[in-house]
Amino acid sequence: MKPHPLDLSIGQLAERTGLATSAIRFYESKGLLTSIRTAGGQRRFQRSDLRRVSFILITQALGYPLSAIAEQLDHLPESGAPNRRDWERLARGFRADLDERIRGLELLRDRLTSCIGCGCLSLKACRIYNPGDAAASGGTGPRYLLGDTCPDTGGRRDRVE
Ligand code: FES
Numbered sequence: 001m002k003p004h005p006l007d008l009s010i011g012q013l014a015e016r017t018g019l020a021t022s023a024i025r026f027y028e029s030k031g032l033l034t035s036i037r038t039a040g041g042q043r044r045f046q047r048s049d050l051r052r053v054s055f056i057l058i059t060q061a062l063g064y065p066l067s068a069i070a071e072q073l074d075h076l077p078e079s080g081a082p083n084r085r086d087w088e089r090l091a092r093g094f095r096a097d098l099d100e101r102i103r104g105l106e107l108l109r110d111r112l113t114s115c116i117g118c119g120c121l122s123l124k125a126c127r128i129y130n131p132g133d134a135a136a137s138g139g140t141g142p143r144y145l146l147g148d149t150c151p152d153t154g155g156r157r158d159r160v161e
Helices: 010-017 019-031 049-061 066-073 084-111 126-131 130-140
Strands: none
Touching: 010 019, 010 049, 010 066, 019 049, 049 066, 066 084, 126 130
């Protein structure tokens, strides 16, 4: 495949994305980006790789490992710029996980000042909602944030105050 006149050099891609060229080479070595070479051996990236890099940066900031990001990017076509449908398909792959993360973050935001069933029993409310660390029967960690229901609320976690 020949480079297109609008393709970007690694320096241009770095400048536009704010990444170091070494980071771009690293992503390429991990299969997250693919370049083509000029006759002189220089890397050229498609303009659509700007969006691809943005996706990588955002998903990394959200805590996804590179392997999971690469797995999702594998759903995009190998050649040519991905179109809207391609990105929609990729978004569907992330939706369930993102919804779960959003739910967890909302719970964390709303419950951090109340009992989360972690076993500390350090808040006054813990003695009401987690007497004797009953939440531990569900396993380790903050049981009420992980999805266990609080018995004193009739199974509704959203009532834990
Ligand atoms: S906050 Fe830790 S058991 Fe309630």
